[in-house]
Amino acid sequence: MTGFLRAHGYEMARLTFEHLWLTLFAMLLATVIGLPLGIVLSRRPRLAKPIIGFANVLQTVPSLALFGLLLPVPWLGENAARLAILALTGYALLPILRNTYAGIRSIDPTLTDIATALGMTARQRLLKVELPLSASVILAGLRTATVTCVGVATIAAAIGAGGLGELIFRGVASVDNGLVLGGAIPAALLALLADAALGFAEKKLTVKRA
Amino acid sequence: MAIAAVEFDALSLVLSGGRSILSGIHLAIEQGSTTALLGRSGSGKTTLLRMVNAMAAPTAGEARVMGEPVASQDCTSLRRGIGYVIQETGLFPHMTIERNVGLPLEMAGASKTQIATRVAELLPMVGLEGTSFARRYPWQLSGGQRQRVGLARALAADPPILLMDEPFGALDPVTRVEMQEMMASLIERLHKTVLLVTHDLEEALYLAQRVIFLEGGRVVADLPSNKVMPSSDPHVRQYIRAVRHNHRNHEETAS
Numbered sequence: 281m282t283g284f285l286r287a288h289g290y291e292m293a294r295l296t297f298e299h300l301w302l303t304l305f306a307m308l309l310a311t312v313i314g315l316p317l318g319i320v321l322s323r324r325p326r327l328a329k330p331i332i333g334f335a336n337v338l339q340t341v342p343s344l345a346l347f348g349l350l351l352p353v354p355w356l357g358e359n360a361a362r363l364a365i366l367a368l369t370g371y372a373l374l375p376i377l378r379n380t381y382a383g384i385r386s387i388d389p390t391l392t393d394i395a396t397a398l399g400m401t402a403r404q405r406l407l408k409v410e411l412p413l414s415a416s417v418i419l420a421g422l423r424t425a426t427v428t429c430v431g432v433a434t435i436a437a438a439i440g441a442g443g444l445g446e447l448i449f450r451g452v453a454s455v456d457n458g459l460v461l462g463g464a465i466p467a468a469l470l471a472l473l474a475d476a477a478l479g480f481a482e483k484k485l486t487v488k489r490a
Numbered sequence: 491m492a493i494a495a496v497e498f499d500a501l502s503l504v505l506s507g508g509r510s511i512l513s514g515i516h517l518a519i520e521q522g523s524t525t526a527l528l529g530r531s532g533s534g535k536t537t538l539l540r541m542v543n544a545m546a547a548p549t550a551g552e553a554r555v556m557g558e559p560v561a562s563q564d565c566t567s568l569r570r571g572i573g574y575v576i577q578e579t580g581l582f583p584h585m586t587i588e589r590n591v592g593l594p595l596e597m598a599g600a601s602k603t604q605i606a607t608r609v610a611e612l613l614p615m616v617g618l619e620g621t622s623f624a625r626r627y628p629w630q631l632s633g634g635q636r637q638r639v640g641l642a643r644a645l646a647a648d649p650p651i652l653l654m655d656e657p658f659g660a661l662d663p664v665t666r667v668e669m670q671e672m673m674a675s676l677i678e679r680l681h682k683t684v685l686l687v688t689h690d691l692e693e694a695l696y697l698a699q700r701v702i703f704l705e706g707g708r709v710v711a712d713l714p715s716n717k718v719m720p721s722s723d724p725h726v727r728q729y730i731r732a733v734r735h736n737h738r739n740h741e742e743t744a745s
Contacts, residue, residue: 394580399570487584
């Protein structure tokens with residue numbers, strides 16, 4: 281064990297960092313796109329079906345196939361990390377978009393009505409009422425998205441984007457279980473950690489009603 | 491004569507499907523008076539009330555507040571100048587009682603200390619004594635207490651006009667009477683123009699100086715409170731009959 285860590289510890293740390301970087305960058309992009317889009321869709325429910333449907337299709341494409349499909353795309357295919365981040369963003373988009381939309385739509389209409397009647401502007405209503413009331417649902421979406429991203433990011437190694445998947449793939453190729461676990465255990469821990477941390481935040485933000 | 495606080499001028503609302511909700515409403519509501527809009531569910535009374543704070547818009551005619559057409563006013567500033575109380579209270583579950591009550595002031599840009607001072611003044615006014623209420627959340631309060639908070643919020647910015655949509659409709663009979671008594675004393679002290687939507691004739695007579703009867707989106711009777719019981723108008727009589735019927739039932743069960 282210590283021998284393994286001495287031999288591969290530095291690499292594991294580097295790849296864990298790479299893995300985190302891929303995931304966080306993709307999550308940031310997906311949030312920047314998904315959150316405002318979800319808010320817009322909650323105002324225009326007629327657009328929601330086709331757009332959420334599209335995000336759903338993205339989600340359904342198997343990850344390895346999606347990487348394969350994007351590889352020949354000119355600008356994208358040149359840089360493996362760029363491609364991986366974009367694909368991960370695609371996966372993270374649906375849970376964020378869907379939960380933002382559903383969270384806002386599920387708010388008691390009496391509350392949005394009274395917010396308007398109290399003289400709130402659309403912006404005040406969003407910031408003071410709608411987002412705080414749907415925060416826990418939105419966070420649940422971020423949680424699902426993060427866990428998915430951590431998982432799919434291991435596959436990104438297949439196209440040379442790095443991350444903990446690299447150890448797994450290398451271990452499989454050289455029939456070295458230690459190497460496989462050296463990638464798999466940190467990847468699993470990352471997912472569990474993200475899930476626990478976001479789950480805790482979600483609980484904190486849940487509004488008590490009765 | 492002073493200008494009317496609220497005026498409806500040939501106001502009508504026809505939905506796109508052709509269903510008529512309100513037709514040809516002509517009314518002038520005197521400043522500082524309390525007026526009840528009485529009618530069954532679907533009579534258009536809530537919609538008429540919502541014309542005043544631009545929460546509903548007419549398809550013909552207009553509503554005026556202090557002589558100014560509602561349609562030509564900025565919605566948000568108009569609404570901030572009108573108190574609004576609803577049956578469901580509409581308290582925000584993620585905000586403390588203090589923040590809920592102080593919202594109209596928060597939107598007007600008042601400071602935290604100004605808000606806290608005003609809230610401390612408002613809560614006892616609606617019968618919520620003690621400092622502990624301010625820091626609680628709506629779920630920690632009873633239905634009656636929540637309704638009091640809703641009223642305090644409507645009064646927070648000291649608006650000249652107060653719209654009340656069945657404010658006591660969801661309360662148990664004992665709490666309801668308590669709230670009506672408190673409301674009567676508030677009306678006497680605060681001199682606001684109050685428009686009260688209700689389906690309860692007794693409540694209307696107890697709180698208002700004038701009762702407007704609505705049916706199918708039309709005004710079918712418009713009487714000072716003291717002329718309601720002697721009235722021979724058939725629309726008015728059916729409400730009186732309903733009240734008497736209830737009382738007779740109570741007496742029968744008592745004997």
